[in-house]
Amino acid sequence: MLRIAEELNRKKMSTEIEAPSINRRKFVTSLGLLGTAAGLSPLSALAEVQNVAIADGVMKCKPYLQAAHTKGITVRWITNTPCYSWVEYGESADKLNLKARQIEDGMVQVENTLHAIPLTNLKPSTIYFYRAVSEKPKSLERRAIAFESPVSTPVYSFTTPATTATDVNFLVFNDIHDRPESFPVLMKYQGDGKKDFVLLNGDMFNTQTDENQIVQNLLNPLSDLFSTGTPFIFARGNHETHGKFARSVGNYFDGQENKYYYSFSYGPMYAIVLDSGDTKSDQEPVNGGIVDFDAYREKQAVWLAQEVKKPAFINSKFKVVFIHIPPFYIDEDAHASNQYGKIWLPILNASKIDLMLCGHTHKYGIHPAVAGKHNFPIVIGGGPKDGRRTIIQVKANQQALNLKMTDDTGKVVGTLKV
Ligand SMILES: [Fe+2]
Numbered sequence: 001m002l003r004i005a006e007e008l009n010r011k012k013m014s015t016e017i018e019a020p021s022i023n024r025r026k027f028v029t030s031l032g033l034l035g036t037a038a039g040l041s042p043l044s045a046l047a048e049v050q051n052v053a054i055a056d057g058v059m060k061c062k063p064y065l066q067a068a069h070t071k072g073i074t075v076r077w078i079t080n081t082p083c084y085s086w087v088e089y090g091e092s093a094d095k096l097n098l099k100a101r102q103i104e105d106g107m108v109q110v111e112n113t114l115h116a117i118p119l120t121n122l123k124p125s126t127i128y129f130y131r132a133v134s135e136k137p138k139s140l141e142r143r144a145i146a147f148e149s150p151v152s153t154p155v156y157s158f159t160t161p162a163t164t165a166t167d168v169n170f171l172v173f174n175d176i177h178d179r180p181e182s183f184p185v186l187m188k189y190q191g192d193g194k195k196d197f198v199l200l201n202g203d204m205f206n207t208q209t210d211e212n213q214i215v216q217n218l219l220n221p222l223s224d225l226f227s228t229g230t231p232f233i234f235a236r237g238n239h240e241t242h243g244k245f246a247r248s249v250g251n252y253f254d255g256q257e258n259k260y261y262y263s264f265s266y267g268p269m270y271a272i273v274l275d276s277g278d279t280k281s282d283q284e285p286v287n288g289g290i291v292d293f294d295a296y297r298e299k300q301a302v303w304l305a306q307e308v309k310k311p312a313f314i315n316s317k318f319k320v321v322f323i324h325i326p327p328f329y330i331d332e333d334a335h336a337s338n339q340y341g342k343i344w345l346p347i348l349n350a351s352k353i354d355l356m357l358c359g360h361t362h363k364y365g366i367h368p369a370v371a372g373k374h375n376f377p378i379v380i381g382g383g384p385k386d387g388r389r390t391i392i393q394v395k396a397n398q399q400a401l402n403l404k405m406t407d408d409t410g411k412v413v414g415t416l417k418v
Contacts, residue, residue, distance in 0.1 A: 058083065058151045061215050062223035063132040065231040066116070066254035068197065070124040070163050073231065074254045075100075075117050077153075078215065079134050082111035084147055089119055089130035093155050096129060110137055110147075116254055125162040131155045156228040161196065165267035169193045172392040174201035174324070174359025175383030177239070178213070180221040182389050182408070187225050189406040191393035195230055196266060198222075199273075201359050201381065202237020202324030208245035214252055236260045237324040237360065238278045238336070241291065261300050263307055268396050270316035272307060274300055274344065276325035279360075281335040294339060301343040308351040318354045318401045318418060320394075326358035326380055329367055349375045354401060354418045357392065359383065364390045364405060366414040377416060379403060 060078040067074040075087045088096040100119050102109040109115075115134070122128060135150035171190055176182050204218050222232060234253040240246060256262040260275040277293030280286060307313060325334060327341045348356075353376040364382030369375055382388040389408040394401065405414040 056151050058134050058136065059132070059153070060113075060211075061219045062228055063087075063130075063153060063156065064219055064223050064227040065158055065229070067118070068158070068161065068231040070161050071122050072118055072120045073122065073128075073158060073160065075115075075119065075130060075132060076252070076254065077115050077132050077134075078211070078219075078252075079113050079115065081136055082113055083115070083134040083136050084108070084110035085112065085115040085117065085132065085134040087117045087119060087130050087132055088152070089128055091126060091128060093129040093157070096131065096155070110140065114251060122160050124160050127157055127159050129155050129157045158229045158231075159194075161266070165196075167395070167397045168196055168267040168269050169393070169395045170196050170266075171198045172201050172322075172357055172381060172394065173198065173204075174381040174390075175203045175237070175362060176205075176217075177203055177384035178206045178217050179384050180217045182384065183221040183225055185408050186389055186391040186406075189391050189408075189410050191395075191404060191406070193395065195226070197230060198226065198232040199322060199357075200232060200234050201322055201357060202235055203239045203359060203383075204234075204237070206239055207243035208240060208249055209243055210245050211248075211252075213245070214249070219252075233264075233273075235273045235322050235324060236275050238276065241278045241293075258303065261303065263313070265312060265316065268317035268398055269320055269401070270313045270318070271320050271322065272304070272313075273322045274304065274340075276323050276336045276340060279325060279332070279334050279336050284335075293336065297336070297340050298343060301340075301347065304344060304347050308347060313351075317398060318396050319352060320401075321348060321353055321356045321376075323356065323358055325360045326356070326378055327374060328378065329363075329365065329380060330361055345374065355379065355403070355416070357381070357394075362388055364388065364407070364413055366405070366416055377418075379405065379414065379416060381405065382407070382413075 058079055060080050063075050063077045065073055066076055079085065086099055086101040089098050089100070090096045100117050102115065102117050131153045133150050133152040135147040138146040138148055173186065205213060240249050250259045261273055263270065263272045277296055278287065278291060282291050282294055313319065325336050327337050327345055330337055356374070356376055356378045358378060358380045361380055362383055363380065365380050367378040369377050379392065381392055382390040386408060390405050390413065393404045401418040403416040404412060407413045
């Protein structure tokens, strides 16, 4: 799926594959398999099955999928205390005959709380089954290395993308603003078909406080709905730059070549994700002199200019841009939009962009292209209060791209065909 993820995984962590041989405590539930082989599962069935490893107090959240591509995917989870972790996986739920661990500089990581384990050399268009396993170290002293009994999650599943995917079907959430109850409400209106991924288009939070906020307000609701079986992509909003934990947010997500601005291809779509940073000027007193988003947006302009020259971008059927803060249709005086309007928009307007997807304003709307201003339609998702929340479904094949925006009552509030 994500071309960049392949590059990232090559650079980042090596993966070892071997037959697992552990004397594991039994935690697999009677349901055993919690896969999402067809579409995103509704909340009910999965929510009933509590992750017993979490109940055991070792794991802080269920596993969640990141950085999916045709040959690999990254499985992530968090433990409450430092642990040695691995993923057991295979093509049959009854035979998880492969094992992947996180290895850096020749050493297996055994005392992490953030576990990001890439599964590599996967086959395209194949269903894989997996479970996450963690164990606490008792002693890491040489000649006395010992661990407590491992705990494991139930078995989940995911499907790798086809090498020659001709279609793409995905969802977009934006401006949830620390209201995790919005995810299941909106997911009821996800639309038809199996989703390839879900893109979070900024402001999932109000201000970053700590890891528990990320777990409770994002990872838990998403894993109850889909993220054990369908990957999500994280794009940063201005509110993710606020607060004492803002500089740690990126440690929880994978698949971005530049962390918060990147591109990826899926079927007929070439996607560009840009990070608009904070709304206000770097010099505003609220920012306390500890941000430098003007220079960061200029750096992205240099990257963007190269991006639109790539044959994969030029030859793609549909070119879609994701930016949390829209360039227009904002009531407030938005420094970010004004600045990037001068350095990003000229590039985008000259690059045959088909669609821009934004959030931020909390007023949903579909704004047709205006020649010379924005030569492409801009779709803004709503939120976060009841009656203003939206879920966006995008489906594209070789003939057309169709977008549908639905509000939290199930009413379709906008459609677009490219
Ligand atoms: Fe925002």
